[in-house]
Amino acid sequence: MTKGTQADVNPDLKKERLKCNFNIQEVTFIIDGGKDKTLQRKKIEDVALNIAASIDEVPEECLNLKERYDNAVRKSCVYSNIVKNELLEITGLEALGSPGLRRTADAFFKDVSPFMLHLGMFVPTIIGQCTPEQQAHWLPKALEMQIIGAYAQTELGHGTFIRGLETTATYDPATEEFVLHSPTLTSTKWWAGGLGNTANHCIVVAQLYTKGQCHGTHPFIVPIRDLDTHEPFPGVKVGDVGIRMGFNTADNGFLRFNQYRIPRENMMMKNAKVMKDGTYVKVARHEKLTYGTMVFVRVTLVMEAAFNLAKAATIAVRYSAVRRQSQPKPGEPEPQILDYPTQQHKLFICIATAHALQLTGLWLWRTFEAVLADMRKGDTDSLPELHALSSCLKAVSTSDSAALIEQCRFACGGHGYMLSSNLPLLYSFVTATRTYEGDYTVLLLQTARFLVKAWEQAESGKVLTPTVAYLACAAAKEKVVWSDSVDGMIRSFQAVAAGKIAACAENIKRLTKTGTSLEDAWQLSTVRLVAASEAHCRAMICQAYWHEVTRLTASCSASVKIVMEQLATLYLVYWALETTGDLLRYSTICESELNKLQLKYEELLALIRPNAVGLVDAFDFRDEILHSTLGAYDGRVYERLMEEALKSPLNETSVQSSFHKYIRPLAKGKL
Ligand SMILES: CCCCCCCCCCCCCCCCCCCCCCC/C=C/C(=O)SCCNC(=O)CCNC(=O)[C@H](O)C(C)(C)COP(=O)(O)OP(=O)(O)OC[C@H]1O[C@@H](n2cnc3c(N)ncnc32)[C@H](O)[C@@H]1OP(=O)(O)O
Numbered sequence: 219m220t221k222g223t224q225a226d227v228n229p230d231l232k233k234e235r236l237k238c239n240f241n242i243q244e245v246t247f248i249i250d251g252g253k254d255k256t257l258q259r260k261k262i263e264d265v266a267l268n269i270a271a272s273i274d275e276v277p278e279e280c281l282n283l284k285e286r287y288d289n290a291v292r293k294s295c296v297y298s299n300i301v302k303n304e305l306l307e308i309t310g311l312e313a314l315g316s317p318g319l320r321r322t323a324d325a326f327f328k329d330v331s332p333f334m335l336h337l338g339m340f341v342p343t344i345i346g347q348c349t350p351e352q353q354a355h356w357l358p359k360a361l362e363m364q365i366i367g368a369y370a371q372t373e374l375g376h377g378t379f380i381r382g383l384e385t386t387a388t389y390d391p392a393t394e395e396f397v398l399h400s401p402t403l404t405s406t407k408w409w410a411g412g413l414g415n416t417a418n419h420c421i422v423v424a425q426l427y428t429k430g431q432c433h434g435t436h437p438f439i440v441p442i443r444d445l446d447t448h449e450p451f452p453g454v455k456v457g458d459v460g461i462r463m464g465f466n467t468a469d470n471g472f473l474r475f476n477q478y479r480i481p482r483e484n485m486m487m488k489n490a491k492v493m494k495d496g497t498y499v500k501v502a503r504h505e506k507l508t509y510g511t512m513v514f515v516r517v518t519l520v521m522e523a524a525f526n527l528a529k530a531a532t533i534a535v536r537y538s539a540v541r542r543q544s545q546p547k548p549g550e551p552e553p554q555i556l557d558y559p560t561q562q563h564k565l566f567i568c569i570a571t572a573h574a575l576q577l578t579g580l581w582l583w584r585t586f587e588a589v590l591a592d593m594r595k596g597d598t599d600s601l602p603e604l605h606a607l608s609s610c611l612k613a614v615s616t617s618d619s620a621a622l623i624e625q626c627r628f629a630c631g632g633h634g635y636m637l638s639s640n641l642p643l644l645y646s647f648v649t650a651t652r653t654y655e656g657d658y659t660v661l662l663l664q665t666a667r668f669l670v671k672a673w674e675q676a677e678s679g680k681v682l683t684p685t686v687a688y689l690a691c692a693a694a695k696e697k698v699v700w701s702d703s704v705d706g707m708i709r710s711f712q713a714v715a716a717g718k719i720a721a722c723a724e725n726i727k728r729l730t731k732t733g734t735s736l737e738d739a740w741q742l743s744t745v746r747l748v749a750a751s752e753a754h755c756r757a758m759i760c761q762a763y764w765h766e767v768t769r770l771t772a773s774c775s776a777s778v779k780i781v782m783e784q785l786a787t788l789y790l791v792y793w794a795l796e797t798t799g800d801l802l803r804y805s806t807i808c809e810s811e812l813n814k815l816q817l818k819y820e821e822l823l824a825l826i827r828p829n830a831v832g833l834v835d836a837f838d839f840r841d842e843i844l845h846s847t848l849g850a851y852d853g854r855v856y857e858r859l860m861e862e863a864l865k866s867p868l869n870e871t872s873v874q875s876s877f878h879k880y881i882r883p884l885a886k887g888k889l
Pocket residue numbers: 294297298301302319320323331333334335336337338339360361362363369371372377378379380381411506507509510512513515518519522601602605654655656657660664667668
């Protein structure tokens with residue numbers, strides 16, 4: 219954070235920091251995943267942020283669309299050099315996935331880098347889908363930025379339904395090449411980040427045909443532009459998809475092929491091969507391993523959701539400590555808006571959710587690494603559970619994060635609507651994550667498939683995998699006895715999930731018994747399947763969050779343990795109160811216990827209140843990363859708002875030319 223001198227800090231914020239009764243740094247270490255991770259992140263920030271400080275002469279939002287793109291490319295090139303020449307020195311290849319790199323990127327780009335997909339999907343797909351020989355060929359080029367790549371899977375006609383993609387890659391043994399073709403308008407690749415104007419290579423997911431037979435979708439590395447002139451190659455039509463709600467510097471593009479040839483070796487062959495003579499050889503033991511990059515990105519998106527929500531919470535909490543409004547008690551000074559319980563209700567759940575998603579995200583990452591290790595030994599048994607886990611966690615974390623970022627904007631009143639608060643941009647960026655990399659509903663339905671199967675296994679007494687083990691107890695189908703202890707609440711959330719899953723399974727069974735096909739019975743049950751999947755996901759987040767807090771604070775100071783547990787308890791109680799209907803249905807909770815729970819919630823808000831600023835300080839965002847007039851460390855909110863206003867191009871002259879051109883003639887009746 220940019221602390222400046224204490225004298226510059228808003229007095230209310232200063233007082234808040236004096237009130238904080240826990241060691242902020244200890245919480246920072248927990249959030250970062252350990253002291254070593256924090257130190258590494260700070261090292262990276264120290265290197266990169268010096269340069270970022272002077273990277274923009276004019277605020278990004280004051281540039282026109284084309285200027286913004288050019289500016290984003292310029293900054294991406296500066297940033298890539300820092301990554302290559304300095305950050306990789308600090309941490310090696312690990313830097314590419316490190317929180318330090320993620321954070322410093324935000325100091326360079328208020329919006330999005332057109333290189334984001336190069337790093338976010340192109341490089342990971344090379345690592346995940348290429349043979350070692352192919353990796354040796356492509357990876358150094360990509361890391362040196364000699365080539366820039368995009369990931370083009372989605373088409374104009376299909377995004378969700380990958381099996382429905384229409385782009386074809388037909389093997390020609392005579393020349394040992396694949397012929398890429400876009401047979402219809404709807405087969406046009408659409409949306410890929412970095413593709414429109416920036417990338418010269420692209421991973422293309424296409425239907426593979428060889429020896430007259432279709433083998434389904436496979437990934438290919440496709441050169442699309444000349445490395446020197448950057449002109450698209452003959453047979454390639456590429457461009458920008460048009461203006462979007464956000465992501466306008468991400469260069470999302472379209473791509474069409476007209477009988478375009480690439481060498482056989484450009485098929486990514488880790489999971490399947492086509493031999494010189496056109497013979498198709500399946501290497502992978504699991505059919506869906508070609509979807510591996512999506513699973514990887516979904517896993518990372520959970521921490522991405524936490525990170526962005528933490529930024530919004532920092533902005534809104536600091537602003538709420540500085541902002542004073544209304545006079546609830548006559549004759550007394552206007553209170554800080556953070557003192558209103560309704561404001562605490564809006565904001566403390568944001569801090570708690572950022573913690574919940576970050577700790578669950580770290581746990582998911584470790585699970586992902588364990589599954590990868592199994593797969594390297596040829597064991598893919600845990601893949602379905604990882605797919606189910608990552609699908610629902612991606613869906614719920616991105617959706618919650620977007621909704622709560624918008625809530626932070628509401629919490630900042632009118633000033634939250636200013637672009638300079640950074641909340642609108644943050645929202646437009648995060649709300650896209652609910653859609654991309656698998657739409658919310660679609661992913662929850664993927665998890666639901668796994669849950670219904672698990673329920674059937676539970677009913678027949680089979681052993682269940684860890685994340686659904688709770689279904690075994692629930693197979694008894696009795697209401698769980700409510701208790702407002704943490705364990706009791708988690709058990710109740712699990713009972714809700716189990717009850718909902720059971721109801722879905724029963725509904726499907728009932729429909730099929732009366733002659734409905736299984737597919738139709740499934741469709742008729744999808745509204746409740748989505749709800750069951752979400753309930754399962756929430757129960758899992760609650761369990762993982764509490765488990766991680768207990769584990770990670772075991773060796774912490776008592777005050778850190780207390781505040782971390784208060785937040786985690788708040789998260790559980792919040793969701794219990796949000797889902798009282800479900801609890802009444804699946805647990806023994808009654809009116810008096812609900813009243814007790816409401817009181818407990820209000821007590822927790824009051825307990826957390828003195829530590830609120832300390833808690834957002836513990837996210838440890840430097841001002842260069844927050845980009846916010848409302849959320850800077852020093853709380854000079856009004857000064858910054860004024861300074862930013864004066865930068866508006868509309869303040870360059872006292873009278874605009876449109877006055878003379880239109881308004882005056884209108885007033886004089888001469889228009
Ligand atoms: C040195 C370098 C310097 C560089 C410097 C650069 C500077 C840049 C600075 C910027 C850096 C900042 C970094 C920021 C990082 C930010 C975060 C990451 C950013 C990422 C951005 C991403 C943008 C968006 C990308 C995309 O959206 S890509 C497209 C994604 N598309 C989808 O997700 C499509 C969704 N659809 C599907 O997944 C599937 O089709 C389906 C699951 C819906 C259905 O599939 P299908 O029909 O085939 O399957 P079935 O329903 O029939 O199911 C069959 C069975 O298969 C199982 N299944 C399905 N999927 C999987 C799977 N993935 N894994 C395992 N199993 C799977 C089902 O469960 C079924 O099983 P069952 O039959 O047993 O039930």
